[in-house]
Amino acid sequence: MKLVGIDIAKYEHAAFIMEASTGESLCDPFFFKNNKEGFKKLYTELNKYSKNELLIGMEDTGHYNFAIESSLLAEGYKVALINPITTKSLRKASLKSVKSDKEDALLITKALLDKAYYRIISIQDEKLKEAKELTRYRTQLTLEMNRKKNVLQRHIDIVFPEFNTLFNNEYTITYLNILRKYSDAYTIAHTDIRSLRKCFKYCNSFSAEELKELASNSVGIHDVSISFIIQSVISSIDLINSQIEELDKKIEELAITQASSITSIPGISIITGTSILAELGDISKYSNAGKVIKFAGVNPYISESGKFSADKTAITKKGSKYLRTTLYRVIIPVIRHNPAFNNYYHLKRNQGKGHLCALGHCVRKLLRIIYHLETNNLSFDINSLK
Known part of the structure; x- marks a missing residue:
């Protein structure tokens, strides 16, 4: 078995090839660029051996390895991913004070000697990568949504602390409609009742008159800058909601193909x-x-x-x-x-x-x-x- 270790970088990768049974170096560590010409250089070295005797390993670095990983799998090579924590531990164990791309390529190659250090990936993993990217991005958007809502609540507590007491559920259509147009108690208290009624949709728990009365007696302060922040945050929440809806459609389409x-x-x-x-x-x-x-x-x-x-x-x-x-x-x-x-x-x-x-x-x-x-x-x- 021939082991190939690739140290992944943004623009240029380093590679090393070793005979597994003897530990013999089959070539000097070499660099190849993260582009079409660089990939050709790598395949020139790999083509010296049959595909079924090669095991190619690299660190699971997040996204820099996606292009070379996809290319190798498409060409029919056996590819393994190594947790960067593993290579870090191996580097410490070897007591080496030098860290370079060539040294890391050698270290990754040696990690392939132990099956406990890596996991084999397949074409099926590649097919699921699109779903992984979408679902991870959805998680990030959800976290961002929570942060925005925390910011919104903080500022509502300043300009209209009694506002949430009117609602059984926050972020309803009426809840957001009111804040979009009238973002503090002072503005609501000085708004015509007919204009306030236009914000109410599917809301039977209280009336525009009750909202106006509550705002008139609010202890919230009138601050133009905070009102602007509230309206800006709500615009961000609306945008994130629309993005999540689009993502959900894409994810559901992918789910159908997975059966x-x-x-x-x-x-x-x-x-x-x-x-x-x-x-x-x-x-x-x-x-x-x-x-x-x-x-x-x-x-x-x-x-x-x-x-x-x-x-x-x-x-x-x-x-x-x-x-x-x-x-x-x-x-x-x-x-x-x-x-x-x-x-x-x-x-x-x-x-x-x-x-x-x-x-x-x-x-x-x-x-x-x-x-x-x-x-x-x-x-x-x-x-x-x-």
Whole structure:
């Protein structure tokens, strides 16, 4: 087996080729640019060997490796990704004080000697990459939306602290309509009642007259700059909402092509189901459900020394943070809508487990079920868990 280590950079990559059985260097470390000519240079070296005797590894660097990774998979090469934390640990273990692209290419090549250090990726992983990009961007937009809402609430508390008491649910059509046009208590109090009524839509909990009276007696201050910020933030919220709606359409279109049964599990939507599958990648590369749990970073640490064994440990939190975020977000509706999970959650609570610990047990149970469904092309059956 010939091992090829590629150190990924933005404009120029470094590569090294080694014979796995002897550790012999088959070429000097070389550079190739992240463009068409650079790729040709790499393939010139790779073509000296048959594809089935090559294993090509690189760090999972986020996005700089996408182009070369896609190209190699399309050409039929066996490609492996290595966690950058692994190479960092190997560098420390080797006691090397020098860090260069050529040295890193050599280090990545040596990491391919141990199967525990890397994971093989496939064409299926490439197909899921588009879904991963969309679902991750949706998560980022959701977080940005939450930040904007926090900013909005802070400024509402300054100019009209009583405003939220009128609403059972915030961010309704009427809620946003009022703030778009009249962003503080002073403006509302001095606005004609007929103009205020135009903001009301599907709102039966209070009237324009009640809003005006509340604003007239408000302790909020009149500040033009804060009113401007409120209207600006609402414009941002509107934009993010429209972007999320468009993203959801794209994600749903991709989900149709995947033909997965994950949404047959009560509590999992098309969006969250697609996000979970996209982060896991090609499910066939996991030999058992335990590998899936480990990849998600929701397996508990094992802390043992001599006769000591810790009763309580945290989860490892390795792997994709987006996957863990989605799993812990989706497990609540899964427990709520699925009697089997609801019973399992309360079983763990009755055993003395804390809330988060019980959720962790449910997340691992969910991953085992997802693995079983996806590998056997089955739909969820509540009766099978009784």
